[in-house]
Amino acid sequence: MTFPVASPALPLLKRARAPTPDELQGIPWLAALQPDERERVVDDLRVAQVGAGELLCRVGRPATFWFGVIDGLLKMSNDTALGVPITFTGMPPGGWFGEGTVLKREVYRYNIQALRKSLVAGLGVETFHWLLGHSIPFNRFVMQQLNERLGQFIGAREIDRMSDPDVRVARSLAALFHPTLYPGVGSLLRITQQELGYLVGLSRQRVNLALRNLQERGCIRIEYGGVRVLDLQALREYLPQ
DNA sequence: TCATTAAATTGTT
DNA sequence: AACAATTTAATGA
Numbered sequence: 001m002t003f004p005v006a007s008p009a010l011p012l013l014k015r016a017r018a019p020t021p022d023e024l025q026g027i028p029w030l031a032a033l034q035p036d037e038r039e040r041v042v043d044d045l046r047v048a049q050v051g052a053g054e055l056l057c058r059v060g061r062p063a064t065f066w067f068g069v070i071d072g073l074l075k076m077s078n079d080t081a082l083g084v085p086i087t088f089t090g091m092p093p094g095g096w097f098g099e100g101t102v103l104k105r106e107v108y109r110y111n112i113q114a115l116r117k118s119l120v121a122g123l124g125v126e127t128f129h130w131l132l133g134h135s136i137p138f139n140r141f142v143m144q145q146l147n148e149r150l151g152q153f154i155g156a157r158e159i160d161r162m163s164d165p166d167v168r169v170a171r172s173l174a175a176l177f178h179p180t181l182y183p184g185v186g187s188l189l190r191i192t193q194q195e196l197g198y199l200v201g202l203s204r205q206r207v208n209l210a211l212r213n214l215q216e217r218g219c220i221r222i223e224y225g226g227v228r229v230l231d232l233q234a235l236r237e238y239l240p241q
Numbered sequence: 242t243c244a245t246t247a248a249a250t251t252g253t254t
Numbered sequence: 255a256a257c258a259a260t261t262t263a264a265t266g267a
Binding site: 193224 | 251253
C-alpha cells in the first residue's frame with residue numbers, strides 16, 4: 001500500500017472534544033498536579049481523532065499545542081526545511097511532544113503525521129506556560145521528557161547507519177517500548193508490520209522476517225496487529241548471529 | 242448472542 | 255508484487 005496523501009495541515013480544534021475520564025487516566029503527568037492546576041488543565045485539554053496520513057504539525061508552523069498520543073501511532077520526521085537530513089521516530093500512546101518548540105514559542109521543527117487513525121490530545125500553549133510557572137513536578141516531567149528524547153534522536157541516528165535489517169528493527173522496536181517516554185505502550189505495542197516497515201525503512205516482507213528472527217531469540221512475540229516484548233534488554237542489545 | 246461477510250493483517254513465494 | 259491463509263471487525267437476525 002502506498003501511504004495516504006497528507007491533507008493540508010490540520011486545525012486540531014476542529015472536531016475536538018473534551019477528554020473522557022478514561023483518557024485522562026492515561027495521561028501520565030496529570031497525576032503530579034495540584035487539584036487547582038489539574039482543573040484548569042483538564043478544562044483546556046482537547047482530544048481529536050486524526051485520520052491516517054493526516055499532518056498534525058508541519059515544520060515552520062507556529063506552535064499552538066503541546067500534543068500527546070492517546071491511541072494510535074504517529075510518525076515524527078525531523079527533516080530540515082531545506083529537505084534531506086531525516087530521522088524518523090514513532091510516537092506510540094503515552095508520548096507527549098512539541099515541548100521544545102512550545103517552550104520558546106517558536107515554530108514546529110518536526111512534521112508529525114498519523115501513521116494510522118489516532119486519538120490525539122492537545123494542551124494550549126498558554127496553559128502549558130502557565131503550568132510551567134506553577135508546578136514543579138510538571139517542570140520535572142518536561143525536563144525529563146526533553147532529556148530522554150534527546151537520547152532517542154541520537155539513538156535514531158545510529159540506527160540509521162546500521163546495515164543489518166534485523167538489528168534496525170530490534171533497536172527501533174526497543175525505542176518504541178521506552179517506558180518513560182511512552183508509558184501508554186506497556187508490553188504490547190499495537191503496530192502492524194507494514195507500519196513498522198514504514199518507520200524503519202524496510203519492506204513489510206523484510207520486517208516480517210526480522211520479527212520472526214527476534215521471536216526465535218525470545219525477544220518478542222508476534223501478535224496479530226502488534227508486537228509483545230518479552231525481553232526488552234535483549235531487544236536493545238540484539239546482534240546478528 | 243450467534244452466524245455470516247467484509248476488511249485488515251500476516252505468511253510465503 | 256502477488257497471492258493464500260488467518261484474524262479481527264462489522265453486520266444483521
